[in-house]
Amino acid sequence: MRYQLYYWTGIQGRGEFVRLALEDAGADYVDVAREQGDDAIMPFLRGEKPGARPFAPPFLKAGRLVIAQTAEILSWLGPRHALVPNSEAARLYAHQLELTISDLVVEAHDTHHPIAGGLYYEDQRPAAKQRAEDFRTQRMPKFLGYFEQVLDKAGGRHALGRHSYVDLSLFQVMSGLGYAFPKAMKRMRKKLPLLTSLAERVAERPRIAAYLASPRRIPFNEMGIFRHYPELDA
Amino acid sequence: MRYQLYYWTGIQGRGEFVRLALEDAGADYVDVAREQGDDAIMPFLRGEKPGARPFAPPFLKAGRLVIAQTAEILSWLGPRHALVPNSEAARLYAHQLELTISDLVVEAHDTHHPIAGGLYYEDQRPAAKQRAEDFRTQRMPKFLGYFEQVLDKAGGRHALGRHSYVDLSLFQVMSGLGYAFPKAMKRMRKKLPLLTSLAERVAERPRIAAYLASPRRIPFNEMGIFRHYPELDA
Structure with missing residues (x-):
């Protein structure tokens, strides 16, 4: 299955936790907004799409399922890609x-x-x-x-x-x-x-090293979650 | 199974979301710290107990399982007490x-x-x-x-x-x-x-009404999550 990941362009943000899992698993996925722009996210947030309505990105489309909330996405991906133990x-x-x-x-x-x-x-x-x-x-x-x-x-x-x-x-x-x-x-x-x-x-x-060296890894910047403001790091 | 709920005494806090589910389900549970004091929580937070180590209360002991994080506890209780659909x-x-x-x-x-x-x-x-x-x-x-x-x-x-x-x-x-x-x-x-x-x-x-009227429902106060400070409600 080709997953569709929806997350704001231009930042790692919460989407990055999902990207790292998909990349490490070698999963087939499209980072939709990076191909089509942030507008592609909006119909889901406005409730115009079938399935669960996300409050915010990231969300993952997997077939007909729409799965939102970073930790829930990872919890769902884990067993499917051997990224969590079985018990x-x-x-x-x-x-x-x-x-x-x-x-x-x-x-x-x-x-x-x-x-x-x-x-x-x-x-x-x-x-x-x-x-x-x-x-x-x-x-x-x-x-x-x-x-x-x-x-x-x-x-x-x-x-x-x-x-x-x-x-x-x-x-x-x-x-x-x-x-x-x-x-x-x-x-x-x-x-x-x-x-x-x-x-x-x-x-x-290997897959993480390749990902980090690729243009798919957005550099940290002052628009995301982790921002470097020297005065906050006294 | 008799569940053991661990949460700080004196406030509704995040524990209340779990209490409401247990009460609505008519589940058998003990609110441990309200019987034994907040000290009963500490060995779990210090990692002195077997099983998953919680970062913070609430956590639920269900047999040998220790389940922490409010939303995860509810996600686990849901199917066991008909508190969530099946699909x-x-x-x-x-x-x-x-x-x-x-x-x-x-x-x-x-x-x-x-x-x-x-x-x-x-x-x-x-x-x-x-x-x-x-x-x-x-x-x-x-x-x-x-x-x-x-x-x-x-x-x-x-x-x-x-x-x-x-x-x-x-x-x-x-x-x-x-x-x-x-x-x-x-x-x-x-x-x-x-x-x-x-x-x-x-x-x-019925069960929620009985719970809300009981001493088990701690009143809202200015130590919990939801606090009434008139100046914050202009």
Whole structure:
């Protein structure tokens, strides 16, 4: 089956977590808006298409199914592409870890948009500085420390004891935070040897390495979730 | 099976979405921390218990399974208690709607804590006022308008065309927002006839009505997600 991924053009954003899974699986997919423009997304958001109506991208069209919410898409793709272990307990755990990554992603986004997503960063700078400081010193260590312990408990190399979509998402988190907060992450990586090593190994997986070197990987920029504003990385 | 629900005492919080499903299903469950204190939660968060390690409550112990993340707990309970339709498409849609409710809940929480969850509301009041205004005028209408259209598309009475855990969660959202933002919600309910009627019908379901009248239903207060600060409801 050829999947159709719908996500805003120009940013990695939440779509990137899905792209990494599709690329790692060698799945057949079209990144629809990058071929047809963002307008292709709108009929789904307006409820003009059959099937589930998404609140926001990313969503994946798989035959007649429309699947939205990043973590749900990954939970659906996982068993179909050997990106999650077979047992119910492991699948539930994988999804829980992915939902926790989603929570971290919201908080990473809100460091530059603590007041309103519809306002420019420049219009919420003082609040952003405060929120980013709390994120760097409290929330980021709490989330990353948790995932480091998850890795440790599972033998050190994989969140679920073997390769899974959760590892791919943890790579994206480490990459994104490293882009947004290079100083904070430089200090923090010393306390996160397992996450650091996992991110390096994921980047070397043949299909992921090929993807990262291709034009399909959009560079990080100041329109996405992970943005580098030096004043937020004191 | 007797479920064990773990959630902080003293607030409805995210645990309430799970409680409503358990109560509506007439499921056998213990609200562990309300019997044993919040300390009962800690060994799970510290990774001292077997099974999946939760990042935060609520989590549900069902036999040997430990299931965390509100939407995942509901997705797991749904088919076991006839709280979701049978088809794969409907279950995926239900989970997506619940995850969208989770997104709304984060934003409702951040109206009073836009800078840091670890600081008091009083220490982030100016930012809270700005964020609450954006929430009331932009985000709340967008989310609730979406769910009103979801109801409309499904025939008007239920999010999924029949009773489900999503309806229970929409009741909780309407109740919580009505408590936190009574003025804004009074105006908004006129544009949300289907959501308003759904919330009333859910409250009249015999088991839900009995639950709401019982001491098991913790009153809304200024420690939970939905807090009433009049200055945030201009």
